[in-house]
Amino acid sequence: MKIGIITSGGDAPGMNAVLYHLWARLSKDHHITFYKNGVAGLFNGEIVQLTADDLYSNLRAGGTIIGTSRVKDEEFRAKLKTFAPEIDVLIVLGGDGSLRYICRELNQYVSVIGIPCTIDNDVPGTDYSIGFDSACNFYLTMYDYLLKTGTSLRERIFILETLGGSTGFLATAVGSSLNADIVLIPELPFKTIEVAAKLERVVRSKGFAIAVVSEGIESEKTVHQLEEFCNHRIRFCRPGHIARGCTPTFRDIEMARRFSEYVEKSINERNFGISVVKQGNNFSHLSFETLNLLPHKIPEITENVQRGEYN
Structure with missing residues (x-):
């Protein structure tokens, strides 16, 4: 053929x-x-x-x-x-x-x-x-770098943005696996003032905070809003499309x-x-007709997604 x-x-x-x-x-x-x-x-x-x-x-x-x-x-x-x-x-x-x-x-x-x-x-x-796994590993590395600088020069809030379009699978997977201080995804509504309060509590507790957010929440706009409510300096990390080209x-x-x-x-x-x-563990198939009838996937929400409290 x-x-x-x-x-x-x-x-x-x-x-x-x-x-x-x-x-x-x-x-x-x-x-x-x-x-x-x-x-x-x-x-x-x-x-x-x-x-x-x-x-x-x-x-x-x-x-x-x-x-x-x-x-x-x-x-x-x-x-x-x-x-x-x-x-x-x-x-x-x-x-x-x-x-x-x-x-x-x-x-x-x-x-x-x-x-x-x-x-x-x-x-x-x-x-x-x-x-998906490659992108997750890329963001894990980015998170690790932020963790290193966060423990070195304290009193800051770091926000790591993942790709993902209108979905939060990447942010959820990365943030949950590393127990990020807060994870924000498009599938869950949130109030910026409450997020800011949680991040401030984390900084007071351990000296810095790291949030993982999906691009679908309009990250840049959200960061500007958080800056109005947070007393500590916010550092926004946007690796962008580097994640798509990673090894x-x-x-x-x-x-x-x-x-x-x-x-x-x-x-x-x-x-x-x-x-x-x-x-x-199995590989199978679905017809395109069946695939088109299925609802959009929703990330599995774990406890630290939008929780934002430091343990």
Whole structure:
């Protein structure tokens, strides 16, 4: 079969590992075509020529060596009307929007299999999306640096912002695992004056405070509001998109291999129109129709999320 592969939407560490493992498993029996810059390259027929060495040497690189893109809905629908695929199967690496919308629409024209790849980890129906562990580890490192400076020069409040769009999975995972003094996410409403009071109590107790917040709470605006209520100096740390380009962890590279195994199984069984999902220790799949009906994922709220009290 002729199999096309694209990366769609925001890049995620581990995407290159998926590209390598897909090629390693499928290239013996199928013709593999990599399309440049996501859906845009697919529609324009822009092909990326990659050798085995190219793929292997970038296995542990962040980002995606074939590029990705976001396409406006009007443009996507217009291009879709004239889409004449020269492939039998399309494999799409992407996040919530790519798997729930783009894949479903493309599946009307070509057999599609999706793989969840997003640091946001917000794709419904799957416990895990490739890139999440790498981003978490990146923010753990950033938190550790703040902890070092916080214990050195005291009487300050540090606010570490994570990516995550309108979801709080990254902030929740990082903040909960390190028992941050407070975690703010879009899924939980909060009152700035109460957050400020909690942070001030923490500083009085241990000399400094560290909050982990998701970008979805409008972090910069929230920081300015906190400055009005806090007596201590606030330091806002925004690593931004560095997290998306970080080196993938062992877990993400291993997950890339496992997801690719299931894709190979699905192709051999002629099972298309699906997204591969991880549920517990098992890999399975959901149809795009089912995926689209599922509610948005909500982070598991642990005690220190929005608690803000120092023990």
